[in-house]
Amino acid sequence: MLSQTLGYGLSGVDGFAVKVEVFITNGLPALDVVGLPDASVKESRDRVRAAIMNSGFRMPVARVTVNLAPADVRKEGPAFDLPIAVGILQASGQVAFPNLDDVLLIGELSLQGELNPVRGALPMVISAHEHGIHQVVLPKGNAREAESIQGMQVYPAANLTEAVRHLTGQKLIPAQIQRSYETCLQETAEANDLNQVKGQSAARRAIEIAAAGGHNLLMIGVPGSGKTMLARCLPGILPPMTFTEALETTRLHSIVGDLPPEGGLMTRRPFRAPHHSASLPALVGGGQAARPGEVSLAHNGVLFLDELPEFSRSALEALRQPLEDGVVSVSRVQAQSRYQARCMLVASMNPCPCGFYGSRVKQCRCNPLEIRRYLDRISGPLLDRIDIQVEVDAVPVEEIQATGREESSQTVRERVQKARILQLERYREENIFCNAQLDAGLLKKYCALSQDAQEVLHLAMVRFGMSMRAYGRILKVARTIADIRNGNDISTADVAEAIQYRNLDGKYWR
Amino acid sequence: MAYTMEERCRIWLSNADMASRKMGKLLEIYGSAQTVWENFAPGMEKALGEKTYHALRERHDISSLEQAVSAMEEKGIHALFPDIGPYPPLLKGIYCPPPILYALGDPAVLMGKAIALVGTRTPSRYGQDMAFSLGKELGQNGVTVVSGFARGIDTAAHSGCLQGGGKTAAVLGCGLDIIYPPENAGLFKSVLESGGLFLSEYPLGAKPANYHFPDRNRILSGVSGGVVLIEGRLKSGGMITVGHALEQGREVFALPGPANREGSEAPHKIIREGARLITCGKDILEDMGWLKQDMPAGPGEAGSLLIPGQEKVLPLLRKEDLTFEELAGKLAMDTPSLNSLLTIMELAGIIKKSAGNLYSLADHSF
Numbered sequence: 001m002l003s004q005t006l007g008y009g010l011s012g013v014d015g016f017a018v019k020v021e022v023f024i025t026n027g028l029p030a031l032d033v034v035g036l037p038d039a040s041v042k043e044s045r046d047r048v049r050a051a052i053m054n055s056g057f058r059m060p061v062a063r064v065t066v067n068l069a070p071a072d073v074r075k076e077g078p079a080f081d082l083p084i085a086v087g088i089l090q091a092s093g094q095v096a097f098p099n100l101d102d103v104l105l106i107g108e109l110s111l112q113g114e115l116n117p118v119r120g121a122l123p124m125v126i127s128a129h130e131h132g133i134h135q136v137v138l139p140k141g142n143a144r145e146a147e148s149i150q151g152m153q154v155y156p157a158a159n160l161t162e163a164v165r166h167l168t169g170q171k172l173i174p175a176q177i178q179r180s181y182e183t184c185l186q187e188t189a190e191a192n193d194l195n196q197v198k199g200q201s202a203a204r205r206a207i208e209i210a211a212a213g214g215h216n217l218l219m220i221g222v223p224g225s226g227k228t229m230l231a232r233c234l235p236g237i238l239p240p241m242t243f244t245e246a247l248e249t250t251r252l253h254s255i256v257g258d259l260p261p262e263g264g265l266m267t268r269r270p271f272r273a274p275h276h277s278a279s280l281p282a283l284v285g286g287g288q289a290a291r292p293g294e295v296s297l298a299h300n301g302v303l304f305l306d307e308l309p310e311f312s313r314s315a316l317e318a319l320r321q322p323l324e325d326g327v328v329s330v331s332r333v334q335a336q337s338r339y340q341a342r343c344m345l346v347a348s349m350n351p352c353p354c355g356f357y358g359s360r361v362k363q364c365r366c367n368p369l370e371i372r373r374y375l376d377r378i379s380g381p382l383l384d385r386i387d388i389q390v391e392v393d394a395v396p397v398e399e400i401q402a403t404g405r406e407e408s409s410q411t412v413r414e415r416v417q418k419a420r421i422l423q424l425e426r427y428r429e430e431n432i433f434c435n436a437q438l439d440a441g442l443l444k445k446y447c448a449l450s451q452d453a454q455e456v457l458h459l460a461m462v463r464f465g466m467s468m469r470a471y472g473r474i475l476k477v478a479r480t481i482a483d484i485r486n487g488n489d490i491s492t493a494d495v496a497e498a499i500q501y502r503n504l505d506g507k508y509w510r
Numbered sequence: 511m512a513y514t515m516e517e518r519c520r521i522w523l524s525n526a527d528m529a530s531r532k533m534g535k536l537l538e539i540y541g542s543a544q545t546v547w548e549n550f551a552p553g554m555e556k557a558l559g560e561k562t563y564h565a566l567r568e569r570h571d572i573s574s575l576e577q578a579v580s581a582m583e584e585k586g587i588h589a590l591f592p593d594i595g596p597y598p599p600l601l602k603g604i605y606c607p608p609p610i611l612y613a614l615g616d617p618a619v620l621m622g623k624a625i626a627l628v629g630t631r632t633p634s635r636y637g638q639d640m641a642f643s644l645g646k647e648l649g650q651n652g653v654t655v656v657s658g659f660a661r662g663i664d665t666a667a668h669s670g671c672l673q674g675g676g677k678t679a680a681v682l683g684c685g686l687d688i689i690y691p692p693e694n695a696g697l698f699k700s701v702l703e704s705g706g707l708f709l710s711e712y713p714l715g716a717k718p719a720n721y722h723f724p725d726r727n728r729i730l731s732g733v734s735g736g737v738v739l740i741e742g743r744l745k746s747g748g749m750i751t752v753g754h755a756l757e758q759g760r761e762v763f764a765l766p767g768p769a770n771r772e773g774s775e776a777p778h779k780i781i782r783e784g785a786r787l788i789t790c791g792k793d794i795l796e797d798m799g800w801l802k803q804d805m806p807a808g809p810g811e812a813g814s815l816l817i818p819g820q821e822k823v824l825p826l827l828r829k830e831d832l833t834f835e836e837l838a839g840k841l842a843m844d845t846p847s848l849n850s851l852l853t854i855m856e857l858a859g860i861i862k863k864s865a866g867n868l869y870s871l872a873d874h875s876f
Contacts, residue, residue, distance in 0.1 A: 202834045202867060205845045222866075351865060358865025368661065368693050391867045393833050459857045481846065496850035499857075 003090035005100050006133070007068070007083035008124035009075050012290070012330075012337030013251055015120075015127030019069040020080060020105075022087035027063030033084070035068030038076045047078070048085045050111035055160045060092040079118040082107035082137070085160055086167065097167050104128045104136040105163070113160040117141030119257040122250055125149055137163050137173075144264035145254060148181050148243070181243040185267050192232040195408040203230055206390035206501055208412050211237045212419035213480030214434035216323075216345040216385055218308070218503065221392030222359045227348040228273075230392065231304045234346060235269040236409040238302075239417040245300045248340055252292050252299055270301035272343075276310035284318045285339055290332045295322045298343035308347040309377040320381050347386065349378070359394060387436060387473045389503040419483040435480045440472065447475045453492040460499050474498045513589065518575045519543035520610045521589055525578055525713045526565035529725070530608040537609055581714055587686050588613050596621070598709075598733040604758050608711045608729070614686045615707035619677040623800055624654040626730045626755075628748045629663030629740035634773050635831075635864060637663060637741030640765055642670035644738065647791025649676020653800070656681065656734045658726065658747075659708075661691050663740050668697060672704055679707040681729045683722035686710050690718045709733070727751040728758075735798055736761030738788065739780060741773040749776050752785070761797065763788045817858060819843075819851045824871075827861060831870040 003022045008015040018035075031045045044066075049059050066084055068075045083105040089095045106124060107115040121142035126149065128136065135153045136146070143156035154176040157163040165171040194204060203219065207230060210217040219227045241249065250266045253259050259266070274283055274294045285293035295303055305311060322328045326342035351357040352371045357364040366374075423434050430442060438446065449457065461471060475490075478498035482490045513521070520543040523533050533543075536558075540546045546554075550570055555563040569578070582589065590597045592607050596617035601607050625648055627641055641663045645655045649671035657664040659680035671678040678701055684690050686708050689698050701708070709729065712722060727750050731737045737755040739762070742748035755762050762785040767774030781787050788794050795801045822841055826832060832840075838848055852869060855861045862872040 199835050199839075201838045201845045202849070205849065358868065368691075372693070391865070393835060393866050456854065456857065460853075463857055485846075493847070493850040496853040497846050499853045500849040 001091045001093060003087045005083040005087045005090070006102075006104050007080045008104055008106065008128055009068075009073065009080075010077065010120045010123060010255065011073070013123055013255065013292075013339060015124040016073070017128070017131060018075060018080070018083075019067075020083040020087050021067040021069065022084065022091040023065045023067070024060055024062050024088075024091045025065075029061045029063065031064045031066070033066045033068065035066075035071045036074045037068060037080075038074060040078045041068070041075050041080055044078065044081050044084055047081055047109045047111060048088065051081070051109040051113040051160050052085055052088065054111065055113040055164075057089055057094055058092070060088065062092075064088060064091075077118060077120070078108035078116075079106050079120070079124070081109040082115065082160070082163060085109060086164065089164065095164055095168060098169070100167065102133055102135060103167065104133050104138075106136065106138040106142070107157070107163070108139070109160060115139035115157050115159055115163065117261070120255050121145050122247075122254040125152060125154075126247065126251065137166060141261060143176050145250065145259060147176060147179050148184055148246075148265045150178055150180075152178065154178070179264075181246065181265070181267075184246075184265050185240055192229060192236060193409045194233045194237065194412055195406045197226060197229060197233065198406065200226065200230065200392060202500075203390050203392045204407075204412075206388050207234055208237065208416060209477060209480050209484065209501070210234070210344065210346075210388050211412075212416045212484050213387075213423070213476065214344060214436035215387035215477060215480065216436070217347070218383075218386045218389045219346070219348045219392050220351050220389065221348070222362075222394045223350060223355045225392040225394035227392050228304070228306060231273075231302070231306075231346045231348065232271060233409060234302050234344070235271050237413045237416050238269055238344075239413065239420050241267060241269060241300055249300045252296050252339065256291055256297065258297065270298055271304065272298040272301065273304040273306060276305070276307050278311075278315065280312070280315045280318050283315050284322060285328045285330045285341075290330045290337055292330075292339040293328065293341075295319060295341040295343060296328055296339040299340045301343055303343045303345050305345065305347045308349045309374055313377070316378075316382050320385070323382075323385050345385065351391075358391075383503065384469060386503050387477055388501045390501055415484055418486065419480065422483045422486070435476050435483070438476050438479070443472055443475055447479045447490060449475075449490055449495065450492065453478075453490060453495045456492055457495050457499070460502075464502070466502075470502065474502060477501060513579060515547075516542055516544045517589060517591055517594075518579065519547040520591065521578050521582075521713075522547065522566070522569055522575060524610050525569060526562055527713070527716070528562055530610075530711050531606055532562075533609045534606050543609075582612075585687050585714070586614060587714065588617075590617065600624070600734065601729065601732045604728070604732045607732070610711075611729075612686050612710045612713065613707060615679075615702050616677075616705050617707060619654045619679050619705070619707050620656075620709075620733050622654065623652065623798070624656050624679065624734045625794060625798070626656040626734040626737045626751065627663065627667035627740060628657060628727075628730065628737060628742075628751045630742040630746060630748065630773060631660050631662040631664075633662045633666070633741050634767075634771060635868075635870070636767060637765075637773055638666045639870075641666035641740050642673070644740070644765070644791055644794075645670025645678070646674035646676075648794065649674030649678070651791065651795060651800075652676065653791075653795070654679055656730060658683070658723075658730060659690075659694060659697075661693075663742075663748075665694060665697060667740075668701065672700055672706075677704065677706050679709060679733065681726055681733070682708060682710040682718075683712070683726040684710065684718035685712050685714045685716040687714045688717065723747055724750050728754040731755035731758055731760050734760060736763060736794065738763040738765065738794065739777050739785070740765045741767060742776040743772055744775045744779065746776055749780075752776075752780055762786065763794055763797070765789070817851070817854055817860075819847075820855055820860065823851065823855065823861070827869060827871050831868055834867040834869065837869065 001024050005020045007018045007020050009018045052059050090097050108118050117139045122145040125146040129152050137155045140156040146154050155173040166173045221227050246265050272294045281287040283294050322341040328339045328341045330337045352366045353374045354365050356362040478490045478494045481494040481497050590611040590613050598620040645667040648655050655671035655678045657667045668678045689695050731751050731754045739748045764777035764781045764785045861869050
């Protein structure tokens with residue numbers, strides 16, 4: 001007998017429909033899976049057999065053939081266990097199901113018959129929904145992931161028996177109550193709050209400007225000056241993710257299995273801080289399984305590279321493209337996957353190899369040659385993408401004049417959000433959405449300067465021997481500063497402030 | 511360059527790594543380098559020392575002499591001798607003036623007023639800034655700034671002089687074909703382009719060895735009318751130079767510093783012992799009797815530029831250097847406004863920003 005159930009496979013971030021056909025005929029008892037299954041799919045045989053038997057059903061003593069169509073695309077992962085098991089039960093005549101063409105079945109089976117959560121459930125559900133499938137039976141552990149897909153009936157099942165009873169109509173599982181995105185948002189836990197950072201007014205301002213305009217940021221400071229703490233505040237002052245952004249982000253994290261157990265939609269912007277010994281594939285993506293890398297897991301969030309000069313040159317070089325395009329192309333034997341990777345880059349570093357150049361508490365012991373070599377390790381192209389540079393000073397705690405009225409992240413976030421809205425309005429026709437993305441042509445159009453402002457910028461160019469790229473960066477930042485104060489035109493003060501945060505391509509490292 | 515036989519023989523002696531003092535003694539005994547050349551024989555080995563003797567013997571032929579001279583000529587390096595030509599006049603008067611000096615550039619810069627600026631290789635920012643501004647002021651007033659081209663104070667002094675449009679002379683502890691320290695390659699070029707001078711007792715190819723520097727210091731003070739000790743610890747090269755200056759009868763000046771900083775040790779000590787306390791180039795000129803009645807008024811009077819808000823910042827920075835954070839704490843100003851104000855003041859040259867977000871007055875802008 002022949003039966004057919006529906007499963008979904010994953011290719012990169014997208015799901016594709018897999019028809020699971022089961023054919024039982026006379027012959028020596030065997031269970032074969034065809035359709036380019038990978039190792040874990042092949043192992044389904046043993047899991048499914050045990051699960052069926054331990055759920056009170058009978059494993060047919062006959063020749064069972066399972067086909068996963070389309071037959072020329074590789075199938076991966078244990079998520080096909082459930083459709084295969086259900087297919088076998090149907091084909092062997094043990095259970096009579098109504099039409100199963102429109103129900104997606106996802107789940108890994110334990111030997112006892114329990115349904116275990118799988119990676120990538122959310123992308124599968126999204127794709128299925130896009131293809132007109134409106135019902136899905138999946139493991140309880142994956143249910144929350146899919147809770148905000150409206151128009152989808154999600155049935156969480158704990159084991160094979162529950163799933164079967166639901167599908168036959170014998171005992172229906174209540175559909176999960178899908179929640180609106182706004183409800184999910186309200187539950188977002190806060191990132192580090194800015195009011196926990198004492199003093200550091202220059203750095204706080206730099207972070208606010210960076211968040212408001214989407215600018216990449218470099219923090220320079222002695223060890224222990226709070227660079228990491230400041231960086232962690234950044235996701236909390238960025239505007240909350242839109243539903244689309246949340247879906248994108250959760251999808252990517254779901255693929256690598258990074259969602260917390262029973263975790264639902266990710267509503268907080270990701271903060272990824274890979275160690276500087278991370279390999280190139282770990283950072284950018286790739287490797288055997290063509291996983292998304294840290295830069296993709298930071299999509300819609302913040303990628304924090306602590307101790308930038310310690311990262312390998314090749315890894316930093318490989319980051320250049322995703323930072324520019326916002327996507328990473330990962331090649332596999334059979335296909336190519338594209339993962340999104342639009343994130344804000346925050347980097348930190350010491351001012352010199354010993355870390356204490358410019359410190360007032362410890363004497364720097366480096367000679368000029370050592371300092372030069374250390375600073376040269378940061379590749380030009382990466383530095384080029386960093387619009388804002390700020391020094392974070394380490395002043396002994398007792399000396400900081402805590403005004404006691406440090407602003408909270410919420411206050412700053414409100415300003416950032418207003419500035420972001422201004423930018424979205426302004427660039428509606430231009431296909432970009434923040435000041436950091438302005439190119440040379442758009443700069444001319446949107447960042448005109450008054451005479452006075454021009455003079456100041458010109459003076460700075462001469463004084464600091466600025467390149468045209470540095471000039472462009474300062475203009476972008478000035479535009480953001482003007483947006484924060486809700487100004488239409490860029491004032492001289494805006495330009496002057498932007499010059500404070502100048503990045504001069506590594507020159508003027510004193 | 512047509513060198514006489516005597517001169518070539520001195521070059522020959524110098525290329526065998528013979529120090530000035532030794533050469534001086536030798537010349538006394540034999541009367542001239544040429545005599546040494548003509549009477550060069552194995553019997554001299556004991557007197558000269560084994561190494562020197564063999565080095566001399568290797569080069570004891572006419573073609574070696576030619577080679578040595580053309581090597582110098584290729585690089586534009588001249589040899590100076592006490593009795594002939596543009597040998598620094600002040601140097602002739604010291605005890606045991608070098609029988610041969612190598613020069614690259616214009617020796618005329620040491621024919622007039624010259625002052626040596628010396629100090630530590632690891633100065634504080636104060637010391638570095640002061641060396642620069644003193645160098646600049648002297649340069650602006652037609653005084654040649656002499657120093658040792660080392661890291662720290664020396665480099666700041668040379669740079670300041672060039673910035674002031676003046677001439678500077680550097681006395682090196684190595685051959686003139688070697689640029690040491692390597693990061694001063696740019697400065698090397700600038701000195702030559704501005705008509706400055708490099709001097710050395712050491713022949714081409716001589717590496718900068720530790721024991722060269724104390725000897726080099728006596729040349730520093732020897733070519734100058736006075737020595738200014740800017741910053742240094744008690745046991746420092748600067749103190750050695752001061753010692754030479756006293757022996758040579760030169761004027762000694764010192765720049766005071768914060769009392770509790772190690773860099774002020776040496777200057778404060780010699781001030782107590784009688785060195786002249788100076789705070790600016792004008793003080794030096796005054797003491798040397800070089801002050802003209804119609805001298806241009808001191809360093810630039812910035813602050814005549816009207817920048818609204820600077821009157822809040824300047825009084826604070828006149829007392830001490832402050833970080834951005836400290837300024838923000840003392841002033842009732844929001845961060846964006848303070849940022850803008852500081853930038854404008856920086857661009858106007860009134861203040862400067864250095865490592866650690868530290869702001870200070872630029873170059874004597876009182």
